[in-house]
Amino acid sequence: MMTFDQNAFLIILTASLIAISCGLLGVFMMLRKMSMTGDAISHAVLPGIVIGFFVSGSQRGLEVIIGAGILGIIATLVIDWLRQKARVQLDASIGITFTLLFAIGIILINLLAYKVDLDQECVLYGEIAYLPIDLWISDSGFNFGPRITYLAVLNVTLVVAFITLLFKELSLTSFDENFSTVIGLPTKGINLALMSMVSYTTVSSFEAVGAILVVALLVVPPATAFLWTKKLMPLIQLTSALGIFIAITGYYCAYLVDSSIAGMMVAVSGVLFLGTVIIKGKKSNFTFELPWKKSRLALEDKTL
Amino acid sequence: MITQVDNPILEIHDLIVSYDQSPVLWNVDLSLPSGKLIGILGPNGAGKSTLIKAIMGLVKPSSGYVKIFDKTLEQVRSRISYVPQRESVDWNFPASVLDVVMMGTYGKLGLFKRPGKKEKDIALSCLDQVGMMSFVNRQISELSGGQQQRVFIARALAQEADLYLMDEPFAGVDMSTETAIFHLLQEMTAQGKTVIVVHHDIHSAMNYFDWMIMLNLHLVASGPNEKVMSEELLRKTYGGKLNLLTKVTDIIKQKDFNPLKN
DSSP, X not given: XXXXXXXXXXXXXXHHHHHHHHHHHHHHHHHTTOHHHHHHHHHHTHHHHHHHHHHHSSTTOHHXXXXXXXXXXXXXXXXXXXXXXXXXXXXHHHHHHHHHHHHHHHHHHHHTTTTOOOOHHHHHHOOGGGGGGSXXXXXXXXXXXXXXXXXXXXXXXXXXXXXXXXXXHHHHHHHOHHHHHHTTOOHHHHHHHHHHHHXXXXXXXXXXXXXHHHHHHHHHXXXXXXXXXXXXXXXXXXXHHHHHHHHHHHHHHHHHHTOOHXXXXXXXXXXXXXHHHHHHHHHHHHXXXXXXXXXXXXXXXXXX | OBOOOSSOSEEEEEEEEEETTEEEEEEEXXXXXXXXXXXEEOOTTSSHHXXXXXXXXXXXXXXXXXXXXXXXXXXXXXXXXXXXXXXXXXXXXXXXXHHHHHGGGHHHHOXXXXXXXXXXXXXXHHHHXXXXXXXXXXXXXXXXXXXXXXXXXXXXXXXXXXXXXXXXXXXXXXXXXXXXXXXXXXXXXXXXXXXXXXXXXHHHHHHHOSXXXXXXXXXXXXXXXXXXXOHHHHHHHHTTOHHHHHHHHHHHHHTTOOTTTX
């Protein structure tokens, strides 16, 4: 039995916003071949969250986001350093960096357990179903509504603003990093800014969907959309649309089998991706064999 | 055989570049005249690309310095244009030909500003110069190797620079495209621009370049084409690569090329 009430609406809205934020950043991470760096960041922020939590004494403090942001940048820098200076392969340096930082986070949680109301489960899995009861209530007692929805709105606004403002820089540095350095754009700065946005988005979303599922939202919708289109704007639009679709379908699938919403969202995106691969796999094989298409390209070459 | 010039457009002084302690460029010391089509010649692994990258600040030299227009790189970035090797980027990137050529204008545009009509017009005229007008809206993933190379050259043209550095612009390009690009480069030098090209084909190098740099870890020669194109210097540059050397000798014989005649 499908229902649509206020709670369902809020959960779907929040999940869509998170999926859009992650998808938008995920497009550029994918184009930079850095999807797994996003994975690393989403885990490496854990010590930052714990320290921020310890300093501010609350899970909601600005310190938590700042702590996570700093750790995200540190993770990026360490990965880069290992790769360039220590000559470790990219995948190995990602594996080393984020497991180490994540382990430090877990040790910190255990050490500070008596002071910190935080556990690995919460960071890793999150639970968006609790959203309607986690309200933002002002000091005077006014109820603004679910806190995480506000976080998601703020997050998506900042992500959209970031990408709109730096669209040309982000696309150029993603396509040809050397060239952008040569023409004098602050390539490293833009890279770090993108990594900070990913860290911030991870933290902003971890209560709702958890660090593991954030990775799925960063990687899977852009990868799916890229199989359908080879143009940047449609790619971004399709990724966002997929995010919304995943949120709605994920919610109702979870409702039907009474399971985790975030888990179901990722399962849905996985199925979507698989379906796309099967459809596109057949189709691209088909076009690949079209002899007249090939000869048309060859002809255009000759006329040049 | 190293000819130094007065008022050089590019001056490289005692440049040493090494990767992981092993030097790939030894004591390169040269100066180049402006308004010339300049070729960098040498066998694989001779450090040709490294030299270009060191000039563009993409690799840090262990010692020595580079001066362009008698200034440091930072001061003259907007006057220098760069064509990287075609393989250095992933051509599956979701962009159209026009998008990529417009990227050449981003340096002058500065941060945050969006490219507008003016940038688009520049990009279109550059595409026209390389004969790619009919491909403006084509996705770059659908281009052939020679077309990709033209797109990269158009992007460099869109930078509207005075000095152009091109890394292997003729790699994987067919003869007719190569000739077309060489004519374009000659037109550019006729307008007073300086073009430096990493190249590996000795035959076409003899026909088109005004000035030649021969490199094999150290600098073998730098000077006007007719002065440095000798069997001795080519032998020095290409060293033990016998197979290639015989080919070179053949070419020189065919062309009845005798450096002593001049």
